[in-house]
Structure formats: C-alpha cells, structure tokens
Amino acid sequence: MKTLRNGASLGVLAAAIAVPATAQAQQPAQQEAQAPARQGGVGTIVVTATKRSEDLQDVAISVNAIGEEALDELGISTFDDYLVQLPNVTAGGSGPGQSTIYVRGLASTTPNLTTAGVAGLAPNVALYLDEQPLAQPGRNLDVYAADLERIEVLAGPQGTLFGASSQAGVVRLITNKPSLAGFDAGFDLETSFTKGGETSYKGEAMINVPVSDNFALRGVIYLDDQGGYIDNVQGTRTARESARFRPAGTIRDNGVPVNALRGGFQAGADLSNVTFLAADNGGLVEEDFNDTQYAGFRVSALYEFTPDWRLTVTHGRQSVESDGVFFADPALDLDDLEIQRFEDDRLEDDYSNTSWTVEGRIAMLDVVYTGAYTDRETEQRVDYTDYLFVGQYLPYYICDGSVTYPGAAGPTGTCQAPNLYVASVTDTTVFTQELRFNTPQENRWRITAGGFYSDLELKERNDFSYPGNVIAQPFGPFKPNFPQDGFTTDPGPFPADTIFRNDIRRTDKQWGIFGEFSFDIVPDVLTLTAGARYYDIEVDFEGSANGSFCNSFSATDQDAFGTDLNDLYDGDGQYTFIGSCNPALRQTFTQGQSIADIQAAGLSLGQATQVFNALQAPDVAKATGTIFKGTATFTPTEDLLFYATYSEGFRPGLLNRPGGATNGAGFTVPFELETDEVKNYEIGWKLDLIDGQLRFNGSAFFVDISRLQTTIFDPSITNLFFSDNAADAEIKGIEGEFTIAPYSLPGLTVAGAFSFLDTEITAVLTPTTDVIVGDELAYAPSFQGNIRARYEWDSGPLTFHIQPQIVHSASKFTDIITINRLKLDSYTTFDLSMGLKKDGWSVELFGENLSDTRAEIAGNFINDRARITTNRPLTVGVRVGWDY
Numbered sequence: 059m060k061t062l063r064n065g066a067s068l069g070v071l072a073a074a075i076a077v078p079a080t081a082q083a084q085q086p087a088q089q090e091a092q093a094p095a096r097q098g099g100v101g102t103i104v105v106t107a108t109k110r111s112e113d114l115q116d117v118a119i120s121v122n123a124i125g126e127e128a129l130d131e132l133g134i135s136t137f138d139d140y141l142v143q144l145p146n147v148t149a150g151g152s153g154p155g156q157s158t159i160y161v162r163g164l165a166s167t168t169p170n171l172t173t174a175g176v177a178g179l180a181p182n183v184a185l186y187l188d189e190q191p192l193a194q195p196g197r198n199l200d201v202y203a204a205d206l207e208r209i210e211v212l213a214g215p216q217g218t219l220f221g222a223s224s225q226a227g228v229v230r231l232i233t234n235k236p237s238l239a240g241f242d243a244g245f246d247l248e249t250s251f252t253k254g255g256e257t258s259y260k261g262e263a264m265i266n267v268p269v270s271d272n273f274a275l276r277g278v279i280y281l282d283d284q285g286g287y288i289d290n291v292q293g294t295r296t297a298r299e300s301a302r303f304r305p306a307g308t309i310r311d312n313g314v315p316v317n318a319l320r321g322g323f324q325a326g327a328d329l330s331n332v333t334f335l336a337a338d339n340g341g342l343v344e345e346d347f348n349d350t351q352y353a354g355f356r357v358s359a360l361y362e363f364t365p366d367w368r369l370t371v372t373h374g375r376q377s378v379e380s381d382g383v384f385f386a387d388p389a390l391d392l393d394d395l396e397i398q399r400f401e402d403d404r405l406e407d408d409y410s411n412t413s414w415t416v417e418g419r420i421a422m423l424d425v426v427y428t429g430a431y432t433d434r435e436t437e438q439r440v441d442y443t444d445y446l447f448v449g450q451y452l453p454y455y456i457c458d459g460s461v462t463y464p465g466a467a468g469p470t471g472t473c474q475a476p477n478l479y480v481a482s483v484t485d486t487t488v489f490t491q492e493l494r495f496n497t498p499q500e501n502r503w504r505i506t507a508g509g510f511y512s513d514l515e516l517k518e519r520n521d522f523s524y525p526g527n528v529i530a531q532p533f534g535p536f537k538p539n540f541p542q543d544g545f546t547t548d549p550g551p552f553p554a555d556t557i558f559r560n561d562i563r564r565t566d567k568q569w570g571i572f573g574e575f576s577f578d579i580v581p582d583v584l585t586l587t588a589g590a591r592y593y594d595i596e597v598d599f600e601g602s603a604n605g606s607f608c609n610s611f612s613a614t615d616q617d618a619f620g621t622d623l624n625d626l627y628d629g630d631g632q633y634t635f636i637g638s639c640n641p642a643l644r645q646t647f648t649q650g651q652s653i654a655d656i657q658a659a660g661l662s663l664g665q666a667t668q669v670f671n672a673l674q675a676p677d678v679a680k681a682t683g684t685i686f687k688g689t690a691t692f693t694p695t696e697d698l699l700f701y702a703t704y705s706e707g708f709r710p711g712l713l714n715r716p717g718g719a720t721n722g723a724g725f726t727v728p729f730e731l732e733t734d735e736v737k738n739y740e741i742g743w744k745l746d747l748i749d750g751q752l753r754f755n756g757s758a759f760f761v762d763i764s765r766l767q768t769t770i771f772d773p774s775i776t777n778l779f780f781s782d783n784a785a786d787a788e789i790k791g792i793e794g795e796f797t798i799a800p801y802s803l804p805g806l807t808v809a810g811a812f813s814f815l816d817t818e819i820t821a822v823l824t825p826t827t828d829v830i831v832g833d834e835l836a837y838a839p840s841f842q843g844n845i846r847a848r849y850e851w852d853s854g855p856l857t858f859h860i861q862p863q864i865v866h867s868a869s870k871f872t873d874i875i876t877i878n879r880l881k882l883d884s885y886t887t888f889d890l891s892m893g894l895k896k897d898g899w900s901v902e903l904f905g906e907n908l909s910d911t912r913a914e915i916a917g918n919f920i921n922d923r924a925r926i927t928t929n930r931p932l933t934v935g936v937r938v939g940w941d942y
Contacts, residue, residue, distance in 0.1 A: 099750040100799045106232070107212050108574070109219055109426075109506055110496060115744045118587070118691040118701035120213040120757045120793065122146070122811070126234070129206055131848075131861070131891070133248070133904060133937065135260065135282060136352065137200050138915075138929075142865055142887075145813040145842040146213050146793045147229075150872065150916050152927055153384035154350050155200040155407040155436070157916075159183040161213050161227035163789055163815045163838025164736065164761065166768035166874045168918040175484050175518040176564040176599070177779055179767050182225040182709045182734075184216070188233055188372075190413050190430035190490055193223045195516065195564070195712075199409060199434065200378060202352050205264050205278035207232045213793065214759060215707030215738045218572055218589035218687045221510055225707035225736055234264075235370060236274035236360035242266040243942045250935025253910060254394070256285025256346045258935070272362040279355040286346035287931055288386055293398035295443060296334035297457060297473035301773070301922070302450045303327060311389065312919050314876050317827070319774040323450055328468045332461050335526075337443065337475035339400045348382035367418035378407040383441075385917065385925040392912055392926060401441040401479035409434040424496040426508075434486040442478040442522065444921035448773050452476065455557050455606075456526035474526030483547070484518045494572075502581060507573035514566040519547050522558040527606075536606040539615045542636075544624030545600035551615075552606070560715065562601035562623060568710070569594055574687070582693060589687035595710040597679040599623045603715050603778065608639035616641070627713055627729075629677025635661065635669050649673045664720065671718035671726055679730045681710040697746040705738045709767065712781065719776040725825050727780045734783060737762045751801055756794030763787040765823065766835075770875055771920045772828070784829050784874065786821040789838070810845035819874060828875045836879070837916075839868040860892040872917045880924055885913035887929065893937075900939045907932050 103114035107121045114121060122144055124134065134140045137157055141149055150168040151157030161183050178196025185193045185201075192199045203209070209231055216224040245263040252258065260282035268274045306321030354376030362368045381404050383397060390396040413430035446452055454462045458471030494508025527536060536557070540550035546561050574589035604620035619637050626633065631649035638644070643660050647669055656666035685706040692700045711731030719727045742757035765783035795811040817835040846863035866886045873879030888909050893902030907913070910932040917926040 099801060100746065100753045100797050105208070105210055106230075107210055109494065110499060112499075115697075115699060115746060115753075115755075118585075118689050118699065118703065118742070119216075120146075120740070120742055120755075120759075122211040122213070122795065124209045126207050129203060129209070130246070130939070131902075133891075133906075134209075135203050135280075137198075140203065140209055143844065144211055145811045145844060146791075147211060147227075148837040148839070148842075148870070150837055151197070152916065152918070152925070153348070153405070154352075154380050155378050155405065156197050157200070158196070159185065159198060159229055160837045161211070161229075162759070162761065162791055162793075162813075163817045163835050164226035164763065165835055165837040166766055166784065167836060167878070168872050168916060168920075175486070175516050176560070176562040177712075177715055177769075177781070179769060179781060180566070180709050180712065181223045182707075184220050184224040184228045186220070186228060186230040187411070187430075188231070188413065189415055189426070189428040189492065190411075190432075191221070191223065191512065192411075192432065192488075194434070194486060194488070194514070195566075199432075200352075200407070201231055202280060202282065202354060202376060203231065204262055204280045204354070204356065205234045205276075207234045213757075214703070214740060214761075215685075215687075215705040215736055217685045217705070217707040218574055218591045219506070221512075221570055221572075221591065222568060222593060222595060222708060222710050225709045225734075233356070233358070233372070234266075234276065236276040236358050237266055238268045238271065238274045238360070238362070240268060241942065244940055246937060246939040248935060248937040250904075250906075250933050252285060252287050252930055253932040254346075255287030255931060255933075256349060258285045258933075259283045260352075274360045275357070276360075277355065277357045280352065282352040284350040284352075286349040286382060288348045288382060288384065288395045288397060289345045290339065290343055290347045290382065290399050291390065291396045292338075292340055292343045293400075294336040294338050295398075295400065295446065295476055296336045297446065297453050297476045298329060298332075298334045300446050300450070300453050300476070301448050302453050302462070303329065310877070310919075310922050311924055312877075312880055317774075320772075324462070324469065327464075331468060331470040332457075333472045335473065335475045337400045337477040339398060339477075342399060342402065344382075348380065348384050350378065350380040353377050367416070370415045370417075371413070373410070373412045375410045376408070378405070380405045383925075385927040388924050388926055392928070395912075395928065395931070397925075399441045400443040400477040402439055403441050405436065405438045407434070407436045407438075422498055424498075425493075426496075427491075427493045429491040430489070432486075432488045434484075434488075436482070436484045438480075438482040440480045440482065442480045443476060444923050444925075445478055446476045447922040448771075448920075450773060452478075452524070455524050456530050458530065472530075474530050477525060479523050481521045481523065482518065484516065486514065486516045488512065488514045502578045504576045505573065509569070509571050511569045512567070514564075516564045516566075517547055518560070518562055518564070520558075520560045521553060521556040522560075523553065523555040524557045525555045527557060528554055536609040537612060537615055539604065539606050539609060540617070542602040542604055542617060542620060542622040542624070544602065544622065546602070556606075558603070558605045560601070560603045562599060562603070562715070564712075565596075565598045566710070567596050582696075584693075585691040587687075587689040587691070590684055592684045593682065593708070595681045597710060597712045598677070599627050599713045599715070621715060623713075623715065626672055626675050626717065627677055629675075631673065633669060633672040633675075635665065637665055637668065647673060667720055668718055671720070671729075675717060675729045676713075679711045679713050681708070681733045683708070683733070685735075697750075699744040701742050703738070703740045703742070705740070707736045707738070708733045709735075711767070714780045716776040716778040716780050719778075719780075725775055727776060728782055731767055731781050732765050732783050734763065734765045734767045736764075749801075751799055753797040754794065755796075756792065758792045759790070761789040761791075763789070766874075768829075768874055770824075770826075770828070771878055772826070772875075782824045784822070784824045785819045786823065787817065787819045787835055789835070790816040805850040806847070807849075808845070808847045810843065812841070812843035813839075814841055815839065828877050830876060833874060833876075834871055836871050836873050839870040839884075841868045842866065855896055857895045858893070859895075861890070863889040865889075867913070872919065877922075878918070878920050880917045880919045880926070882914035882917055882926065885911050887911050887913055898941045900937075900941075902937045902939075903934070904937065905932070905934045906930065 181193040305325035356374035358372035457473035538551035572591040608616040717729035740759040891904035
C-alpha cells in the first residue's frame, strides 16, 4: 500500500525500489513537504536485522530488503512474488500454503503434502511476522503481503538472535504500524489476464486513524482471486502399472534403476487372466482448474502510555482456498501445463493471529516484550493415485485375492480402479513470548539480551482412502476400523474406503536465552561482536498410524500392523506387538528381553528385531546446547564497511512415526533425529561509492553442515515417510547486489543481484546407496541473478515510469535422495511495467513472464512420476491505486 505523500522526492523513490537491497528511503517529513527537485543517489535504508533500527549499510550481516514502495511497484502480494526478487532464496513445495523456504542452498528435500505436518522437518529458515516466528513443520504460513513496511531476508545462520529455525537465514515481514502523525488511507485494484488461463482480480484497502493524541488504529483488508492456468486432461489408469508387477532393473523416468530390494513382489507374473478395471477421470476433466483465493484483514492499535512506553496489539485473519494442483506432468505436455488427476484436489487454509508488543525504557535500557498466539486450521484433499507406481501392497486392497496371492496357480481375477485420495485435517496452535533488553546504540559497548519461549501443538489426521477396496473380493469391504487406544481426534470407525489413518499430535516446546555484545575497539572504525544462545527443545508424538490390514476375514477390527505411537514413545520400557494377523502373537514385551527371548514367543526374526528396537524408543526427542557467533567490523570511512563473521546454527530433531522399522538388509529407521548443525565462515562488504551514486554490497561464505536432515520415501524399508540424518555437506558461495542512481540522470535507477553456489555432499551417514558423496544439495542452483532498470520522468503534472526486469536461474535438483529427485531446468524470465501518477492516483500496465517461459520452480519424484511446479504463464494486467 502506497504511503508516500504528494511531492515526495521521485529520485529517492526510484532508489527505494531497487532490488534486492531496497527499502523505503527514510526522509524527514519536512523534506517530503518541501517537494524537492528530482535528484540521484541511493537512499538510506533502515532495517531491524539486529533487533535494533539501523542503517542497512551499518549492519555487518548479509541483508536483502524490499521496501514498501518496491512491494507496491513490483505487485508483490504472495510468497511466490517476493521469492523471485531474492537470488539467494529458493523454495520447495507445490502451491499456496505448501512451500518451504531455503536460503543459500541449504536444502535436502521437497516437503510432501501427505506428511507436511507431524512428520515434517523443522524449517531451517525462520519466517517472522514483525516480532513473532511463524515457521511451522512442513509448510510455512503463506502470509499475504498486505500493507507491509518492508520484507527483510537475513542470509546465513542467525541463531543467536532468532533461534532454532534460523539455521540458514530469516525472512521477516514487517507490517506498517498505526501512526499518530495523521489520517491516512488508500487502496489498490488490479486485474490481469493469463495466456491460456483465467482472469485474476485483487483489491486491497488501508486506513490509519489517530483517534487521540496517544491512540491510533490501522486496518487493512484484501481479496485476491487468482485464476487457474493448469488443465486436468482426460486419462485412464489401471493397477497393471503397480510397482508390485515392476521388475528390478526397470529404469525410472529420472534415470535411476529399480534395485533388487525394490523389485515387484509379482514381477514377471503372467497377468493375461487378470481383468484390470480402469480409473477414468473423464468427470473431472477441466481447464484452468488450479484457481486460488486469498482473503483476509489485519487490525492494529497503538497506545502510548508515556513518551517512553507504548503498546501495539494486532489481530489478523486469513483464508486461502485453492482447487486443483500447481504442478504439471512433463510426460504429457509441460509447455501446455497438463496433468491427469483422478480425484478432487482442494485446500482450505485458515489462520488467525494475535500479537502484542510492549516497548519502553527503564533507565538506560530499551525494553521489548512481545507475544503472539496463532491458530491455523487446514482441510485438504489430495489425489493419491500416483502412489500406485511405488505402492507394492496397493493391489492387495483393490484386487481379488487370487490376483495378489494366487498360490501355485497364475494370477486370475479382477483389480478395481486404482483411484486413491488422502483427506487431511490439521489444527496448529503456536504461543510465543520474548523479552529482550538493548543498551543505547550510541554507547561504545552495546548489549542485546533476552529470553524466548515457544509452545507449538499440531494435530493432524490423514485418511488414506482406496475406494476400490469397498467392492474388491474377497478382501473387501474391510471391517469397521477404530484408532488404537490413546490420543485421537476421531474415535472412529474409519470411513468405509479408508485403509490407513494417521491420527497424531505433535508438540514442539522450546526456550532459550540469548545475547550479543558489541564493543568499539576503535570508535567508528573497528568493532568486535560476540553472541551466544542456549536452547532447550523437546518434540513429542502421541496417536497412531493404523491400518485395515487383516480386517477382511475377521468379524471385528484386528487392530493389526499399525504403529501405536502412544505406546512406542511413552518411555516406560514396554511395547505391545501388533504386527501380525494372528491375535495369539499379540503380547507385551519389556526392556531387557533379548531378540532370542522375543522370538521364543513365536515371532519371526524380523518381528522380534522390530520389537527389540521399539523397546529402546525414547519418550521425546530432546535437543539442548549452545551456539555462538563472532564478528569483526572494519569501517575505514563512513562509506565503506567490511566484516568477517563466524556463526553457528542448528535445527532440532523429531521423532519418526515408523521408528524401529527395518528392511532386513541392515537398515533400521531411527526413532529420533539428531539436530543438524552448520558452521558459517563469511566475509562481507558494504560500499557506497561515487559520492553515493553506486552501492555494492556482497559476501563470500563457506558453510560446513553436519548431520543434514532429510525425508526419505523408500517402500523397500517402510511404506511410511521417515526422516534421517543423511549426510555431511558443505556450501561455498558468493552473493552480491548493486544499485546505481546517477546524479547526471535523475530518475534512473539500475539494480541487480546475484548468487553463486557450489554445494557438495561430503559424507554419507545413512546406510543407503541413495545418497551419494559428491552430489549437489537440493534447491541450490549454481547461479541465480536479476537485474532491473527503472526510469521516472515528469511531463507537466504527470509522473511517468518504465521498468524492465530480467531474472535467471541455473538448473537445480529437488532432493538429495537419488530415487526421489528430479533435475529442474534453468530458466530466464522477462517482466515489464509502465505507468503514471498524479495527485495521489496511479495507473500501471504490467507484463509478467513476457517470454511465456516455463520456469521450473520446484518439483518432486516421490511416487516415481515427475511433477513439476512452474511459474504462471505470460500475464498482462493493469493496476490502479489511490493514496490520501
């Protein structure tokens, strides 16, 4: 939302929209009121990257910032919009509300929709809304960028000030606060047209009201209706394509062969006497079926008790509704953005957020107490039919028994249509608090210190449904199935077509104490900074991962082959075996019994091994420790700054749902992941040159990664996703940004940014051949960059502008697990906007992706089929805005 008053310096405005180190130029109100003539030079940028307000050029951290005017001029509203502007940031995911942020290539995998919550890795990039962390396991909140003051991206470990999930960096969304300075209001309207897709519309309105001399209110409301551009095309599918019938040695589409452990149970079987009924999506065929709507509001209040003490309270709500999917199948036609889906895909993602901040001064100390409470609810339905290609047990549920267990005879009978879906319901609540103290900025020695507490509870129920099981004979329909004892969000029974249910509560609790100390060895020339953070984190699981196996011939639910997490992770040294269709084998074992003792009860060696493993399970995943940071800053002149930094970061572990499962070939799924840790060595520079006409900031860094966490899907081990500390790795990189605003040509700004990365796995820790020494990390393109020019000029009472932009990314991988990964192609895109302003009104024409390039942003291969997320096709539109 635009807030510059009439007569603001257009030269400073041009400088303020430079990318990526851009934020609104800070000018005295008097300067704005005097409407000075247009001038060149790069404006001042104020950020709060160190939890103090400072000039960006005085902060010894790699910081990219997009200011308020830049957000407006670039039309930035959603996560995908601002991601494009930041060359050291990438993302993995598959649509609105389903993405994970990566900075400097520190990534291992693409999050999976069906395990996004309770089984999701903790983020390694912290997402903040003002003072509150919003990062959540598996998928970040997709906060709409309405009425923001700026977006800051802090690259590299920021753990001393921002905690556990800032291992690779921090993304901060800074909102505009209520102002006592005067009344303000404005709105923006936009419509756009996408080649081969639907029309999009959006609107946003803001108002700021000083109710009294010490009380102000501010509100913003928005609605963004994004038209679809992906087609669900007609197709059929049968169970003949199941991994059960696929021989070892088959070459997957990503070039990786099926190894001997993953060969089909019935590979090479004569299927000539089997009738395969086809799933036909004819009733779901639809053009442009991936439409999305963002709707929400935010209201904030500011009350000044005294000149030194103030309270800000903010409440916001947002709803995201989307249909279809945001990826295409390259085997069909990636250029035409086509996919075949056999069940409805839809998402409703709602959250409410309340935050409060008290700021004041006690003697020489600035005091900030901040807290927040977030409640997020999602309901999602995901077409799961692609599981057919890797799920060897699927035919058991939808085929006649004479097909899957034919005995000495050849397979015969009928397999039902293999259309599958997952119905997912999640409820996440997060409560955070932080108290910190700052000494005066002008002191020769400065301290920032405080404490932090967070309590996250995530309840997730996923129903994996195979409609064909209801009529398959003789294995269906299955008997009514109920959750195991303990925590549940639904007492059951399962819906008739639900074969598996994961019903789990995950809790993440953490507290920490942090501090940074700076001392000017030589005032205004040489400064040393030291920081540390002590952390204590616990992650717990309750609930069950239950299935309908063995329920076809019994009179009642057999409660077999599931994982009772209430029992597994209770820490009592006992475990009840349920992994058999034979009720006589169900019994409780105690810690201290050997594998031979357990076998003596009638269990097989594999079963006894898994029970023995389960007896060793912890009650929670714990992580405690201290991380450190040290920085030396050298400022030979007021326009030159150089720094050297050593910093550490970490990400907590979690518990695995299938902990203790084994493939019988030497691999056991770990119960608990260890923290993965990084050590970052960095030198950087911030240069204002040619009398302020050229700004060039950059850094070179080396990152040493220990015990990198990743998510693995390997049905030869278990049919559930699990996580492991897979590898050690290293990252070498150089990143930079420049802005040119010449005095000789006022109104012209040229800005660009770049990132070079060299990533490598240096050691494999997980006992699998699917992680390879020397491979690259995920979402780590060797080069990314952008460049943009903006020129503004006056013609009578009108101010015109034109702004072209080019963005390029090299190729990248989606995973470090070779069987689960794709290589995404490089791409270059081109945008152009032009418009005019007069008396608070603005009109702009814009074109995005004018070359109509299919930029491969993200992708996955978890079900042995390529699914690639691209940018929106060529889009043109018009924006109209008004600012009081």
